[in-house]
Amino acid sequence: MTALQQLGQFVAQCGRDGVPDDLRELVELHVIDSLGAWFAVARTEEAARLHVLAEAMAGNNKRSLATQIATACGMARLSEIDDIHLPSMTTPGGIIIPAAFTVGRALDAPIADLIAAILAGYEVMTRLGRALDGPSILYRGIWPTYFVAPVAVAAVVARLFGHDATQSANALALALTLASPGVGHHNASTTSRWLALGNAAANGFVAAIGATQGFTSDLNLIEGSFLSGIYDLRADSSSLTNGLGDDTVLREVSFKPWCAARQTMAATQALRELLDSGVAPESITGVHAFVLPPHLKMIDHGVTTGDRASHLTSLPYCMAVAAIAQETAFDVRQSPPELPQPVRDFMQKIKVEPDGALASDYPRRWRARVRVTTDAGTHEREVAEIPGDPTAPFDRAAVEAKFLRFVGLSIGEQEAKDMLTRCHTAMVTGDLAPLI
Numbered sequence: 367m368t369a370l371q372q373l374g375q376f377v378a379q380c381g382r383d384g385v386p387d388d389l390r391e392l393v394e395l396h397v398i399d400s401l402g403a404w405f406a407v408a409r410t411e412e413a414a415r416l417h418v419l420a421e422a423m424a425g426n427n428k429r430s431l432a433t434q435i436a437t438a439c440g441m442a443r444l445s446e447i448d449d450i451h452l453p454s455m456t457t458p459g460g461i462i463i464p465a466a467f468t469v470g471r472a473l474d475a476p477i478a479d480l481i482a483a484i485l486a487g488y489e490v491m492t493r494l495g496r497a498l499d500g501p502s503i504l505y506r507g508i509w510p511t512y513f514v515a516p517v518a519v520a521a522v523v524a525r526l527f528g529h530d531a532t533q534s535a536n537a538l539a540l541a542l543t544l545a546s547p548g549v550g551h552h553n554a555s556t557t558s559r560w561l562a563l564g565n566a567a568a569n570g571f572v573a574a575i576g577a578t579q580g581f582t583s584d585l586n587l588i589e590g591s592f593l594s595g596i597y598d599l600r601a602d603s604s605s606l607t608n609g610l611g612d613d614t615v616l617r618e619v620s621f622k623p624w625c626a627a628r629q630t631m632a633a634t635q636a637l638r639e640l641l642d643s644g645v646a647p648e649s650i651t652g653v654h655a656f657v658l659p660p661h662l663k664m665i666d667h668g669v670t671t672g673d674r675a676s677h678l679t680s681l682p683y684c685m686a687v688a689a690i691a692q693e694t695a696f697d698v699r700q701s702p703p704e705l706p707q708p709v710r711d712f713m714q715k716i717k718v719e720p721d722g723a724l725a726s727d728y729p730r731r732w733r734a735r736v737r738v739t740t741d742a743g744t745h746e747r748e749v750a751e752i753p754g755d756p757t758a759p760f761d762r763a764a765v766e767a768k769f770l771r772f773v774g775l776s777i778g779e780q781e782a783k784d785m786l787t788r789c790h791t792a793m794v795t796g797d798l799a800p801l802i
Contacts, residue, residue: 368535368585368586368588368589369588369589369601369603369606369607370535370538370539370542370585370586370587370588371531371535371585372606372607372610373490373493373521373534373535373538373606373607373610374524374529374531374532374533374534374535374536374537374538375531375534375535376486376489376490376610376611377486377490377521377524377525377529377531377534377538378524378525378529378530378531378533378534379531379611380482380483380485380486380489380525380611381478381479381481381482381485381486381525382482384478385478385481385482385485389485389614389616390481390793391762392614392616392617393481393484393485393616393793394789394790394793395621395760395762395765396449396459396463396484396488396616396619397463397467397484397789397793398765398766398769398786398789398790399447399448399449399459399621399760399765399768399769400442400448400449400459400460400462400463400464401442401463401464401467401769401785401789401801402447402768402769402772402773403442403443403445403447403448403459403460403772404438404441404442404445404460404463404464405773405776405777405782405785406445406447406698406772406773406775406776407441407442407444407445407698407776408441408776408777409699409776409777410444410698410699412444412557412560412674413441413444415556415560416436416437416440416441416560416561416564417437419437419561420433420434420436420437431468431469431472431571432568432571432572433568434468435464435465435468435469435519435564435567435568435570435571436561436564436565436567436568437564438464438465438467438468438564438802439460439461439464439465439515439519439563439564439567439568440560440561440563440564440567441464441560442459442460442461442463442464443457443460443461443511443560443563444559444560445460445625445698445772446622446625446626446627446678446698446700447622447624447625447698447768447772448460448622449619449620449621449622450619450620450622450628451491451492451495451615451618451619451620452501452618452620452628452729452730452731452732452755453492453496453500453501453618453729453730454491454492454493454494454495454496454500454501454510455495455500455501455503455504455510455511455729456491456492456495456500456510456511456514457511458487458488458491458492458511458518458619459488459619460511461487461491461511461515461518461519461563461567462484462487462488462491462518462519462522463484464567465487465518465519465522465523465567465570465571466480466483466484466487466522466526467480467798467801467802468802469522469523469526469571470483470526470798471798471799471801471802473526473527475526475796476796477792477793477794477795477796479525479526479528480526480796480798482525483521483522483523483525483526484522485614485616486521486522486524486525487518487519487521487522487525488614488615488616488619489521489610489614489615490514490517490518490521490538491514491515491517491518491521492615492618492619493605493606493610493615494514494517494518494601494606495510495511495514496602496605497588497601497602497603497605497606498510498513498514498593498599498601499602500729501660501728501729502660503599505660505663505664507547507548507550507551508547508548508597508599509547509548509549511563512546512547512548512549512562512563512566513545513546513547513548513566514545515545515563515566515567515569515570516541516542516544516545516566516567516569516570516573517538517541517542517545517570518567518570519541519567519568519569519570519571519574520537520538520540520541520570520571520573520574520577521534521537521538521570522570523537523570523571523574523575524537524538524574524577527574527578529574529577529578533577533578534577535585536576536577536581536582536583536585537573537574537576537577538573539582539583539584539585539587540573540576540577540581540582540583541569541570541573541574542583542587542592543583543584543587544566544569544570544572544573545566545569546562546566547597549562549563557675559675588601588603588606589603617756618756619756620752620754620755620756621754621759621760621764621765621768622754623752623753623754623760623768624695624696625678625695625696625697625698625700625772626678626679626684626695626700627664627665627678627679628732629657629658629661629664629665629679629681629732630665630678630679630680630681630684630685631684631732631752632657632732632733632734632749632750632751632752633655633656633657633681633685633718633734633735633736633749634681634684634685634688635734635749635752635753636655636734636735636736636747636748636749637653637655637685637688637689637736637738637747638688639747639749640736640738640745640747641688641689643745645738645740645745646740647689647690647712649740649741649742650689650712650715650738650739650740651715651739651740651741652715652717652738652739653685653715653716653717653736653737653738653739654717654719654736654737654738654739655681655685655716655717655718655719655734655735655736656719656720656721656724656734656735656736656737657681657718657719657720657721657724657734658720658721658724658725658728658732658733658734659720659721659722659725660725660728661732662718662719662720664679665679665680665681665718666681666682666718667679667680667682668680668682668683668713669683669705671701671703671704672701672703673701674699674700674701677700677701678700681716681718682713682716682718683705683709683713685712685713685716686709686710686712686713686716687709689712690706690708690709690712691706691708691709696771696772696775697775698772698775698776721735724748727750731750731751731755733748733749733750734748734749735747735748735749736748736749766786769782769785769786769789770782770783770786773785773786785801788800788801789801
């Protein structure tokens with residue numbers, strides 16, 4: 367069998383023999399986290415634009431499921447607080463879970479099928495991202511999450527529809543033919559990134575519907591010349607199929623503890639730990655942040671007013687916020703009209719440098735080292751994993767606290783508490799209507 371046929375067989379069978387209680391609990395935590403990402407952006411300018419676009423596309427008619435998926439996935443992903451799988455450089459929760467809940471609600475799917483579809487989606491998305499070497503291709507301009515999103519959503523929808531192995535394989539293959547590698551470098555309040563990503567997710571739904579209607583595709587896309595000839599990509603098919611079904615990749619997926627690009631977080635965490643150890647921000651005269659060489663260009667820059675992405679990806683900004691204005695890191699808007707002068711001054715103290723020695727276990731771990739200079743001497747801290755990573759995973763209390771913190775800022779504290787209760791109820795009863 368080809369890799370896509372094996373993946374199709376996995377998708378069709380996923381969860382058929384039941385899901386252990388501990389895995390159901392883990393799925394629920396990622397559901398809470400991903401729905402929190404979706405709900406937290408309700409009042410952002412980017413989310414408003416997605417809603418306006420959806421209404422324009424619907425006209426006088428009801429929004430289609432494809433449009434609903436596009437809007438939901440675009441919103442969850444733009445939050446920058448959705449979960450992330452470091453080895454594949456993909457952010458599965460912001461794609462898989464909004465798509466699963468949108469389609470699951472329309473189908474009135476049993477909760478067991480919803481959980482199985484989520485597990486199938488996570489597995490397909492991260493395996494394909496790893497097979498394509500997501501951590502390397504990102505810095506070629508190929509956005510791994512964007513590229514594999516159609517295939518991931520196709521897996522989710524195929525499982526919810528109850529496709530057999532052949533239909534599932536064709537859904538995945540059709541979705542791969544609809545994939546696009548990148549959106550270019552365009553960061554602004556009107557960025558096309560979320561429109562493009564939402565459309566990619568919707569294409570996965572179209573592919574699964576196509577397979578339902580008897581459309582087929584080339585099931586040899588992974589092993590053949592499709593990826594190499596068109597995209598100059600070579601997929602490691604063993605990453606797609608080895609150990610498939612033995613366990614779940616969900617145990618390798620990290621929660622994000624605050625709002626920022628994950629590439630900035632190890633160095634920011636190192637600074638946080640130094641501050642927690644007693645180093646006073648006002649005593650700091652200089653900061654050297656040593657980062658992974660592949661990350662340097664992405665995170666070593668300042669910020670531009672009105673450009674939210676520049677704030678999320680700027681390591682000097684993220685570290686300055688950690689030192690001077692910690693609450694800012696828990697607001698998904700992250701684009702103040704003007705930087706407070708203390709934040710701006712602290713940014714000027716930070717120098718970012720590459721350090722190849724940090725890459726010994728990359729991409730499984732994204733290390734950073736920080737050296738802080740004060741009048742009294744120097745302090746240094748290296749961080750391999752941050753809170754929320756697999757060796758320091760969030761428990762239910764941490765996931766729920768994150769949900770309430772971010773969603774509460776968006777829709778109010780009491781409504782956030784009510785939504786959290788509805789999340790739990792939905793995962794028990796399968797009644798998704800009160801959520802979306």
